[in-house]
Amino acid sequence: MSEKINLDRCDCTVIHEGVVSMVKEKMPDEEKLYDLAELFKVFGDSTRIRILWALSESDMCVCDIAALLNMSQSAISHQLRILKQTRLVKNRKDGKVVYYSLDDAHVKQIFEMGLIHICE
Amino acid sequence: MSEKINLDRCDCTVIHEGVVSMVKEKMPDEEKLYDLAELFKVFGDSTRIRILWALSESDMCVCDIAALLNMSQSAISHQLRILKQTRLVKNRKDGKVVYYSLDDAHVKQIFEMGLIHICE
DNA sequence: TGAACATATGAACATATACTCATATATAGA
DNA sequence: TCTATATATGAGTATATGTTCATATGTTCA
Structure with a gap:
C-alpha cells in the first residue's frame, strides 16, 4: 500500500495508491461537483x-x-x-x-x- | 394592506406592512442565519x-x-x-x-x- | 401625456478569497 | 545529528463578489 508515484501538479508522492484510485473511480463527474459547489455558493451569503x-x-x-x-x-x-x-x-x-x-x-x-x- | 411607511436604508416604501412584520417575527436570529451562510460558504467551493x-x-x-x-x-x-x-x-x-x-x-x-x- | 412609483441593471469600488511561493515545523530513519 | 519527507502556514497576488450609485424600464393613475 505504499507505491509512491510522482504526479503532475501535486508536489508530493502518492502514499496510498490503492485508496486514491478507488476513490477516483467513485467520484462523480467534475462538472457535477462544480455545479453542486455553485449551488451552495448561492446559499453562502x-x-x-x-x-x-x-x-x-x-x-x-x-x-x-x-x-x-x-x-x-x-x-x-x-x-x-x-x-x-x-x-x-x-x-x-x-x-x-x-x-x-x-x-x-x-x-x-x-x-x-x-x-x-x-x-x- | 398598503400602509406605506418609509424606512431607513431601503429607498422605497413598505407595501405590505402586515406581511413584513409577520415575517420579521418569524425570522431566526440574525446571528444564526449568518452562521448558516458561513457554513454553506464552505460548501460553496x-x-x-x-x-x-x-x-x-x-x-x-x-x-x-x-x-x-x-x-x-x-x-x-x-x-x-x-x-x-x-x-x-x-x-x-x-x-x-x-x-x-x-x-x-x-x-x-x-x-x-x-x-x-x-x-x- | 406626464408624473409617480416599483423594479432592473450596468459600472465602479471595496472587500473577500483561493491559490502560489517560500519557508517553518515535525517526524522517521540512516 | 543530518537528511528526507509530510504537513502547516504567512505573505503576496489575481480573481470573484456584494454593495452603491446612477439610470433605464415598465406600469399606474391623474
Whole structure:
C-alpha cells in the first residue's frame, strides 16, 4: 500500500495508491461537483439566506424584502436575480409590483441540514 | 394592506406592512442565519466539495488528496484547515502522515439535498 | 401625456478569497 | 545529528463578489 508515484501538479508522492484510485473511480463527474459547489455558493451569503428564509415564510415583493432586511432596493434586486438564475425563486408580476416566491420545495430542507450541523 | 411607511436604508416604501412584520417575527436570529451562510460558504467551493466527497468515500492523507485532485499540497492543506475549523473534517496523526476524515455524518445528506435541486 | 412609483441593471469600488511561493515545523530513519 | 519527507502556514497576488450609485424600464393613475 505504499507505491509512491510522482504526479503532475501535486508536489508530493502518492502514499496510498490503492485508496486514491478507488476513490477516483467513485467520484462523480467534475462538472457535477462544480455545479453542486455553485449551488451552495448561492446559499453562502447571509443576504441571500435571509431572503430565502423570508420567502419560505411568505411571498413578498422587492420593497417588502428591502424593508424587512433594511437594505437598498438595488441590493435586494441584484440578489434576487442570482436566486432566480439558480432557480431557487420565481416571480410573478402584478402591475408595478413583482412578487417573489420560493421555486424549490427543498430549500427549507437544505436549511434544516445546515442547522443540524451548526447546532451540534 | 398598503400602509406605506418609509424606512431607513431601503429607498422605497413598505407595501405590505402586515406581511413584513409577520415575517420579521418569524425570522431566526440574525446571528444564526449568518452562521448558516458561513457554513454553506464552505460548501460553496469546488475544491472543498471534492475533498469532502473524497473523504466520504475513504479517509485519506494530505498527499493522497492532492494527488487525487491534481492540486498542490499547499492548496489542499489550506482548504483542509478551513474544513477543520468548520468542524466538517477531523484528523489523526500517524508519524509524519496526517489522515483526514469526515467529522459530520450529515455531509452526505447535505450533498444529497443539493443534488436533488440540481437534478430537477 | 406626464408624473409617480416599483423594479432592473450596468459600472465602479471595496472587500473577500483561493491559490502560489517560500519557508517553518515535525517526524522517521540512516 | 543530518537528511528526507509530510504537513502547516504567512505573505503576496489575481480573481470573484456584494454593495452603491446612477439610470433605464415598465406600469399606474391623474
